[in-house]
Amino acid sequence: MKKITIAIDGFSSCGKSTMAKMLAKEVGYIYVDTGAMYRAVTLFAMRNGMIAPNGEVNRDELKQKMQTLRVEFKLNEQTGRAETYLNGENVENEIRGMEVSSHVSAIAAIDFVRTALVEQQQRMGRDKGIVMDGRDIGTVVFPDAELKVFVTASAEIRAQRRFDELKGKGVEANFDEILNNVQQRDYIDSHREVSPLRKADDAIELDNGELTIAQQLQWLVERFEERVAQ
Numbered sequence: 591m592k593k594i595t596i597a598i599d600g601f602s603s604c605g606k607s608t609m610a611k612m613l614a615k616e617v618g619y620i621y622v623d624t625g626a627m628y629r630a631v632t633l634f635a636m637r638n639g640m641i642a643p644n645g646e647v648n649r650d651e652l653k654q655k656m657q658t659l660r661v662e663f664k665l666n667e668q669t670g671r672a673e674t675y676l677n678g679e680n681v682e683n684e685i686r687g688m689e690v691s692s693h694v695s696a697i698a699a700i701d702f703v704r705t706a707l708v709e710q711q712q713r714m715g716r717d718k719g720i721v722m723d724g725r726d727i728g729t730v731v732f733p734d735a736e737l738k739v740f741v742t743a744s745a746e747i748r749a750q751r752r753f754d755e756l757k758g759k760g761v762e763a764n765f766d767e768i769l770n771n772v773q774q775r776d777y778i779d780s781h782r783e784v785s786p787l788r789k790a791d792d793a794i795e796l797d798n799g800e801l802t803i804a805q806q807l808q809w810l811v812e813r814f815e816e817r818v819a820q
């Protein structure tokens with residue numbers, strides 16, 4: 591069967607990675623979570639004092655240090671899931687916290703950060719057979735992807751899902767803080783100058799606000815089967 595490239599973009603916490611991961615597993619493709627890469631760069635900047643208390647980023651210092659920064663994914667044999675490594679250290683849990691979430695969109699708006707990560711993402715997808723999720727996959731990273739999906743749901747539904755997820759993990763969570771973060775990231779991601787979040791003209795839009803996880807997977811598998819048959 592021919593291998594294709596699948597780009598899944600959309601707003602924060604709408605279920606992109608859930609869909610992408612499940613499809614990749616179902617069809618035996620590689621899955622790449624590009625948000626994790628921007629989060630790892632953000633953690634690096636935070637740890638190295640490059641983000642001031644007012645949120646301002648020391649771009650010159652980050653630019654200088656970008657070459658020393660290595661973001662990789664490694665399979666956790668126990669969970670069967672890929673985890674994010676920053677310069678050899680497993681940072682999978684740390685990059686998901688609210689502190690990284692509150693700075694990541696500012697870091698992701700920086701041109702040289704995007705150039706470096708997009709190059710790496712394009713290398714990962716060179717041989718196709720990949721499902722990649724993010725904000726600019728269908729527009730910038732793989733504009734020729736055979737299947738592009740743009741996922742939406744209301745900010746309240748998305749925040750509620752994230753809130754439920756954190757509660758389920760026993761993590762202290764505040765709904766209003768999560769909603770505020772989701773809305774803020776959507777705004778910055780959609781309004782930045784470089785590669786703003788937008789639906790590619792040839793992407794299929796999916797509002798999954800009323801869908802279950804099983805229903806959205808079924809929808810995606812059907813779209814995949816249509817594309818590989820073409």
Ligand SMILES: Nc1ncnc2c1ncn2[C@@H]1O[C@H](COP(=O)(O)OP(=O)(O)OP(=O)(O)O)[C@@H](O)[C@H]1O
Pocket residue numbers: 601602603604605606607608609625751752755798801802803806
């Ligand atoms: N259709 C759905 N119904 C209910 N919950 C869902 C659905 N799809 C995903 N979820 C849940 O919503 C939460 C966010 O999903 P996920 O992490 O896949 O979103 P995302 O778009 O990749 O987020 P981010 O942009 O922050 O990386 C998770 O807890 C996931 O299990």
Ligand SMILES: Nc1ccn([C@@H]2O[C@H](COP(=O)(O)O)[C@@H](O)[C@H]2O)c(=O)n1
Pocket residue numbers: 602603624625626628629694695696698699723724725726727775779
């Ligand atoms: N292709 C991408 C992916 C992500 N971003 C930025 O990273 C943030 C975190 O992404 P999550 O998918 O983990 O929520 C996101 O809010 C964007 O600012 C990006 O710019 N491009």
